[in-house]
Amino acid sequence: MxxxxxxxxxxxxxxxxxxxxxxxxxxxxxxxxxxxxxxxxxxxRRHGSVTYDYGANYVKSDDERVVELLTNTLDDEGLVDIAEPIWTFTEDGEISVGRDADEHKWTYRAGLTQxxxxxxxxxxxxxxxxxxxxxxxxxxxxxxxxxxxxxxxxxxxxxxxxxxxxxxxxxxxxxxxxxxxxxxxxxxxxxxDYSSVWTAALHYPFEIDRPYYALINTDKEHEIGWVAREECKLGHVPDGESLLIVQAGHEWSADNYDEPADRNVEELTDLTAELFEDERLTEPDWTDHQGWRYALPEQxxxxxxxxxxxxxxxxxxxxxxxxxxxxxxxxxxxxxxxxxxxxxx
CATH class of the missing domain: 3.50.50.60 (FAD/NAD(P)-binding domain)
Structure with a gap:
């Protein structure tokens, strides 16, 4: 043995x-x-009828062996491919159409832990x-x-x-x-070395209509590094609702990591509403949060x-x-x- x-x-x-x-x-x-x-x-995590990936958001199809693992070796029942593209934004909040690459963005109806x-x-x-x-x-x-x-x-x-x-x-x-x-x-x-990421999950009892799945800050100068619409993942969010996964950039996350969670969620909520130019987003009906001190290896x-x-x-x-x-x-x-x-x- x-x-x-x-x-x-x-x-x-x-x-x-x-x-x-x-x-x-x-x-x-x-x-x-x-x-x-x-x-x-x-x-x-799950909150009532909502399922959400609050750390890594999906698996890219950048490796042939991993593609074979997910689509053939493992049972692919419930495998979800996010169809909407990823757009970009800058320090001043200017949003631009991103490159809609051919790569897949996979998760599962039951979430990435699957x-x-x-x-x-x-x-x-x-x-x-x-x-x-x-x-x-x-x-x-x-x-x-x-x-x-x-x-x-x-x-x-x-x-x-x-x-x-x-x-x-x-x-x-x-x-x-x-x-x-x-x-x-x-x-x-x-x-x-690692970058830290502080994450807020913001739920709304209405749909947020946007042509993209997520926004990524390309110049790394905005307080927010990434924000994604979890409702773009089949089976994660009921119709008529929205859930935003907001991940702060490394500098903001490092500076605010040990601040009170309620304060951090409130600040990221206001920044998200400003980025989306939608005042309704200042009042989510429920929120969640997670700090990832060792989120992303820098090398x-x-x-x-x-x-x-x-x-x-x-x-x-x-x-x-x-x-x-x-x-x-x-x-x-x-x-x-x-x-x-x-x-x-």
Whole structure:
């Protein structure tokens, strides 16, 4: 029996587990996830009859292998392709027609978390939710993980780390692993910088009629970085209603991250009404919010230390390893890493 441990149940980890289970059905895969759900920043919530993706908004069709995964390998029932285009706006709020690229923009009627759920449901992997990893160690029997309740997991023949780079660095900081590879990997992971994103969800009991799905701030000078109409996703918002997902730009998010949530929502609501030139939008009938301190990696991790760690059975996965803060990049990285694990054990 081969034992594999995975810390974090994000998209990359789920993709890695999917590949491992398919190639090595005898492997025992254990996933430790700190939250109650799966799929990390590709997150979905529900409010009454409304479903909304409040982290990552969709999956692009920028990778052929990911396209094959979503449209053929996995059950594509409920897969939604957003038809409306993405337009742009500038610092002064001037909106322009964007490039309506041929790429697909996919989610699910039940939300983006379906990606990880469907990947994991097709495996024998065991997911332990609300289990936060605290320290790592390696001995002659393999890798072990101690959670915040003091429980030891393992030993594992291979250990996969899926949290964002700063949280992975925290795990590596106090790891009991006395090699030069440890120090080099820790330095490399620490060097990955992130942009923060503060998100507000604004619901309205009326339709907002616009010819676009979303607006993106191209000069990165506006307080808002992105605003999307969740009603453009089939099955997410009932007819006659609207839900805007408003994601502040990095500078605003960093400056206001620890401010009271009500204040942040109110300010982003007013900015959205101004951008849309619609005073009705100053009064949503309900709102939600989420701060993503480690939302988007600004660059990828140095490859050499990551590869060296794999020689010791330690693997890092995620968009920060791929070097692109996109769901499709995380999925592809997870699949590629899963294959290396299979061939390396």
């Amino acid at each position: 081969t034992d594999i441990g995975i810390v974090g149940a994000g998209a990359a980890a789920a993709a890695a587990a999917h590949v491992i289970d398919g190639a090595r059905p005898d492997a025992d895969v254990t996933i430790l996830e700190k939250s109650r759900g799966v799929c990390g920043r590709a997150a979905t 990606i990880a759920k469907r990947l994991l449901d097709g495996t024998d992997a065991t997911v332990h939710n609300e289990t936060r990893a605290e320290t790592l160690s390696r001995d002659e029997d393999g890798w072990r993980v101690i959670d915040t309740d003091g429980k030891s997991w393992g030993p594992f023949d291979a250990l996969v780390l899926n949290p964002p780079a700063p949280q992975t660095a925290d795990l590596l900081e106090d790891a009991d692993w006395d090699t030069d590879v440890h120090a080099d990997l820790l330095d490399a992971v620490r060097d990955v 990828g991790v140095l490859g050499g230390p990551v590869q060296s760690a794999e020689d010791h059975g330690l693997y890092c996965v995620g968009d920060w390893v791929a070097g692109e803060g996109r769901v499709h990049a995380a999925l592809r990285n997870g699949m590629d890493t899963g294959e290396r694990i299979v061939y390396g054990i």
